[in-house]
Amino acid sequence: MKGDVRPNAAMRDTPEQERPRERLAHVGAEALRDAELLAILFRTGSRDENAVALAERVLRHFNDLPRLARASVNELQQVKGVGRVKAIEIKAAAELGRRMASHKRQFLRRITKAEDAVEIIRPHVHLYETESFLCLHLSTKNDVMHVEVISKGGMDWVGIKARDVFGKALREGAHGVILAHNHPSGDPEPSSADITITRRLADAAALLGVRMLDHIVVGDDRHVSMKERGML
Secondary structure (H helix, E strand, O other), X not given: OOXXXXXXXXXXXXXXXXXXXXXXXXXXXXXXXXXXXXXXXXXXXXXXXXXHHHXXXXXXXXXXXXXHHHOOHHHHOOOOOOOHHHHHHHHHHHHHHHHHHHHHHHOOOEOOOHHHHHHHHHHHHOOOOOOEEEEEEEOOOOEEEEEEEEEEOOOOOOOOOHHHHHHHHHHOOOOEEEEEEEOOOOOOOOOHHHHHHHHHHHHHHHHHOOEEEEEEEEOOOOEEEOOOOOOO
């Protein structure tokens, strides 16, 4: 079948017009399959398979692109044929994609409902394999002025200070904030600690004169607005 490649074939044995790099140049990146785009990053395959076959196996191992992007360098290296260099290339490409999506959205959105905020939040957190905590700074009209990453790699809810959460928002003249964090487990249901710290931060925001509009927990394909749940 045209476009198929024998698993143990070298890429040089594939007709030139069917090689991923040549196809991208000829028909554009959007026409390539995920495996072909990944193969371009790899450049080479392994001793037993070409770059496309290796890429297809890597994608099967992680089931989908978001799980692949969230995998750590060590987890990527557990796949046969993926060494440190290929693992680092995957992480770098995923981070570039996350930053581009974030940059495109964060200055264009007015918040009218929780889903608007999630559109901005998700690119910041969904590729991280650890918990991250964000603060959206809002104007008087609820336009997003800035997205501040408060912490990455896990949170100490007990020790978190209101000045760490609201300090920059106050300095930049924000009139409101939306807090958000992700649950790497994929389940966005708030924990008892999430609820406790949210209420404590809401009390602090009121004393500081900052409108704390919501605290949103983001999972794999769902989110929970603590405002909508009556937890705020």
